[in-house]
Amino acid sequence: MIPIVPSGAAGGGGETARVVSLYQKAPTIYARAVHGRFARWRWAFVWLTQLVFYGLPWLGWNGRQAVLFDLEARRFYLFGLVLYPQDFVYLTALLVLSALGLFLFTAVAGRLWCGYACPQTVYTELFQWVERRIEGDRVARMRLDASPWGWNRVWRKGAKHACWVVIGLVTGVTFVGYFTPIRGLLGAVASLDLGPWETFWSLFYGVATWGNGGFMREQVCKYMCPYARFQSAMFDRDTMVIGYDAERGEPRGPRPHKADPRARGLGHCVDCTLCVQVCPTGIDIRDGLQYECIGCAACIDACDGVMDKLGYARGLIRYATENGIAGRWSRSRMLGRVLRPRVLVYAAVVGAGALAVVTSLALRAPFRVDVLRDRGVLARSVDDGRIENVYRLQIMNATERVQRYAVAVEGLPGLAAVDAPTAEVGPAQARWVPVRVQLPADAAAAASRGSNPIRFRVERLAEGAQGASVVLEKSTFIVPR
């Protein structure tokens, strides 16, 4: 698919060895503003994602921030959930589901994520909007960059960077606001009283936003992003990608506005190069699908505008499958291929995974228990020959009220926890409780020497408890030889 473009003057065969640099300054891309259906979609996603990102830390819940990842206290609050580090499997599940979701979208319609919702795209879009307000569109920007440094260039560049820095800092502070309560954070910013780490991470994410959205832009997609690399592996011949209909467009060339292209032996492409000018990665989609293409459909919007002006049908560049373009298929026939095995499997796995996570969260006990055998003492015999093992139970309260818990033990006849220990644990707190477990002498004689499997049964003593309120945790009881 990748055409080999001769670079410059093709030398006379392989005999003359020229020396070339393997590193070149990447040319700046001046993407032209684009308006149309897909651009509106992208802006919708910009609004949606940024409203969520900037807005979420401001939501309150139960007298605290609704979404807060308190790294210092190692508690993670997600609306009604209080998660412990032990719940990190849910983060794993989220990442797995995200990856599978990416596979699913990509198999159906190529780099949808990249084109519309990826933060890199979204911030680049925001930064370019600011750039256009201040410096003007493509041609004006090229002229400005070529002009000598003067008042005009200085104030425009200065104003642009000032806006960019503000966006970057707001983003950085918001990001840190997910880890430190944002209201206090904003107060600290206002009074220049930020902690060292908060300052560092705010600036780090601010600078990263400014650098990625303002300077790196398409370079991130082309050279850094791992997803860009492996998404092409998700494509098949029935994936909707952005394609140029060469059969309809070629031979390309300019023509008078009202001329009939057929009579002139021309296709529908007027070679206006708008599709190249709007492309954020600077490729020419008419050369076929290339790995740089992020599927943003800016070229579709640009070309459709031109086709409308000329009175030709839209869709010279359109979302189409490889099979569809090759076989001149109708849109409905291409869409008929959406439910193919690859997509169905991805969808089934995503669905099953999501269901599993939701079920697991719904059935999650409102507290966790970790059992540790005592570090020093394996087993000891106490009065009248009873065998005693000592354990430490960590009880982690995942609710936001004080709770009482009762500890019992089961698994061997006559096995009992001494003094029926109970523990009171504060809201979202964890506590270590030492528990002594004793086995009567006769039962110990009957039990096997060495380690015997037992279970701790921790019950929440609560009025109006909701959800499961018993946690069983496995451990071992050691009977000395």
Added chain:
Amino acid sequence: MSDFLHDGWSVYIATTTLAGIVACLVLLSLAARRKVMSGDNTTGHVWDDDLRELNNPLPRWWMGLFVITIVFALCYLALYPGLGTFAGSLGWTQQAQYDAELRRARELEAPIYARFAAMEVDRLAADPQALRIGERLYVNHCAQCHGSDARGSKGFPDLTDKDWLWGGTPERIVETITVGRHGVMPPMAAAVGSGEEVRQLAHYVLKLSGSAHNNLAAQLGRPRFGVCAACHGVDGKGNTALGAPNLTDKVWLHGWGEQAVVAAIERGVDNRMPAHADKLTPEQVRVLAAYVWGLSQPLPLPQPQLQTQRLSAR
């Protein structure tokens, strides 16, 4: 402190490190240019009849990243240890960082311990914050031997009973924690006599605490208790000045029954508790002692109050 047998090694390592960095630079500059073997912007290789490798240059900032890593490495090696025995110009060491963090922690703790300093031990043992601190100190420094529940095990004393080898007053407990203890009972086999005589003495010792024993053997063993009385007292009630256990109660630190007692008499006992003066500050020792002392008090001490950290919306 020398890391190496010979200073040459330090020079060797430093040279190797720097040569490696220089080699990276050389490699980068050599690999940044190449001869073009064909005129069509490919490397000239052809696989599978039609597959060719395009020569798409990387962006220059990519090479800049490589250079930055090299600059970073050189700056790092100038500031921090990394070149043989060169300590780095900042003089950073793990130990110094640890000490600084420890100092900082001590500063943060100071006001808390200042409040405790003004309290009597029995009030300290009932203070919820002191209890929480004491519990954590106990779990970190004592639980390895004495158990999480402080009930000890064979060879490690139970801290929750009323039986104290070295005295159970808070002052004695502070002393025990600070300087450690060394409980020694010499092997007494020679002083006591034959195996049978040792067995008879053991039965007398068992009789002292009302444990199961053979009355006749105990009667025969009684006269030999004189050698024991030097430390354990004539009545066998022990001596906290020497750490000699009370033989009249049912606490058997080194095992219960004839066999265990015979073993103790014949082979003696050598039991140590390490000193904690270098691990804990005197203030910490005091809180810990109050916690340990509180464990053995029959009065029901209040449960540690709950620490409720409401997340303020500030």
